[in-house]
Amino acid sequence: MGTPITLTAFIAALPPLPLSTLRLKAHELQSNIAHLTSSNVQLEPYADAGDEVCREAIVENRDVIGRMEERLGAVRAEVERRGCRWEEEWGVVDGVSGEAGVEGDAGETTEVNGRAIEGEGETNENSGVVDGSETQQQQQQQQQERRGLSDSELSLALRQRLSEEGIDL
Helix, strand or coil: CCCCCCHHHHHHHCCCCCHHHHHHHHHHHHHHHHHHHHHHHHHHHHHHCCCHHHHHHHHHHHHHHHHHHHHHHHHHHHHHHCCCCECCHHHCECCECCCCCCCCCCCEEEEECCEEEEECCCCCCCCCECCCCCEHHHHHHHHHHHHHCCHHHHHHHHHHHHHHCCCCC
């Protein structure tokens, strides 16, 4: 198992991130904390019965939960530093749940895995992988293409994309 980054390094990495990424990170941290807490509840009867491995797992989980709570606090501080409201449950900020969607500064909406996620109005090549195969930038580009192309423009764009992939019509 690798060594986790320090809290200082984690905090230093937050300011350049878009608000939508901070909200997703908050949701991820809270989900992981809930999972580890649930695991500890399930392990407790075995640890109480003398299972040393389960006892060690509970202690390790508590340490990890503590680090995740510190990081969650850092994300919260960064979100609030930007003047946004923070609510405790699932990283809900400004009334939009990190689980159901993410609202950004510019009010743009991007679909991720069929769910609407509002973005920051900015994209870059380092946006990160959204669903394991496509970046946010690719998805936004596809959404724009779906929205604003006529039939002939769509046909041309499709032909260009297929030719780039080595497929000839």
